[in-house]
Amino acid sequence: MAVKSLKARHNALAEHNRQLEILNGGVFADGELPYFKDKLADLGQYPFRPNKLEILQINVGYMCNQVCEHCHVDAGPDRKEIMTRETMQQCLEVIKNTGAHTLDLTGGAPEMNPNFRWFVEEASKAGIKDFIVRSNLTIIRANKKYHDLPDFFKKHNVHVISSMPHYTRGKTDRQRGDGVFDKSIKALQELNAVGYGMPDSDLRLDLVYNPSGAFLPADQEAMERDFKKALKEDFNIQFHHLFAITNLPIARFLDYLIASENYEDYMYSLVEAYNPAAVANVMCTNTISVSWDGWLYDCDFNQMLGLKVASKVKHIKDYNEDLLNDRDIVISQHCYGCTAGAGSSCQGTVA
């Protein structure tokens, strides 16, 4: 596991422009691989346009208790960018009036924002159908003050989505750090204990799997079967669904790909696995992503590349759903990560 964020290490890839140069240059500029926009043009889908807004995804800050090797957020304990209460207020106004049926809080570790609980309490009053918090699991065990999170989530009927790289200790700890596996198992057992993830429970607990290296995820259903069997047999843990998510070549995962000399092969794999049927349902077609400082993006990945929405409305304080929906989506070669194989989104496969 990395010890510090790219930003704290003053790594050149902490700069958006450097990442975009790489994604637009190399094998793409040479013409060896086609640009993503050419693939969309073949489908008659360029410029790329959103459908109806369904998901409002709010990133409440890049601070995290972990420093995962593959993190596309470049999150970590050294990241100080977290959402203020004032910006949360602006988000709440939007949450009350949006047509979206899903609210999705992410980070970093969203729970580390000091206003997190207040925000969840207020937001849950808006009566949004599906209220998701993306929890990395270890945070529940990181400090006493987080031990009651399972009960807190339950009280507000939060849908918990948690990352779990593998059902074996070795693979999990290599990607996420020593001890992550044992803590995650403990956290899952505690979530189960309050009712999360049980077969007939309304308390939704889903897991996210993303590959621990320069390869693509396999069939989501097969992985779900393997995870369910292993976690039940070895630890008596239950959960609802497993989402298989492809790592996008952004931030620390991009750094890893380049440092391990896997970048070109990985881009070839993504382009080879390009599935036109996945295009219609990629995340940006039904999501707006809000950053800790209130800017609006087509998705969390574009947020991390500093690619704001191409709309007159760019900030949550000026939010206007109709105007926003009438925009072209900003794309680059990282988008191939969303259309590889069965496709990939924050809710797993899309095709």
Added chain:
Amino acid sequence: MANNYYDPSDLRKFGNITEWSEELGNKFFEYYGKVFEEGALSAREKSLIALAVAHVVKCPYCIDAYTKDGLQRGITKEEMMEAVHAGAAIESGATLVHGVQMMNKYNKLSM
């Protein structure tokens, strides 16, 4: 042309073999694809068999391909190594069982 055998980037060009014999190439890839689908054996089991055979026939392209395939399927490195041993055991067993022929011949020729 590269002045070495086995260039990793040649694996990406595997599909090009159809260019010089379209019918046979296409038939092969169709067959190949079908073989590795879920069947009486799971795709996961077949991936491990392929990995073992890749080692026995010593094909570096197949070793790369099925190591990656295994990783994608969540196959652990312990499972992969056991598969390689299964292949190696059959291969060495096949060598050693010929020792019986040697013994037979030796005995026949000896007084």
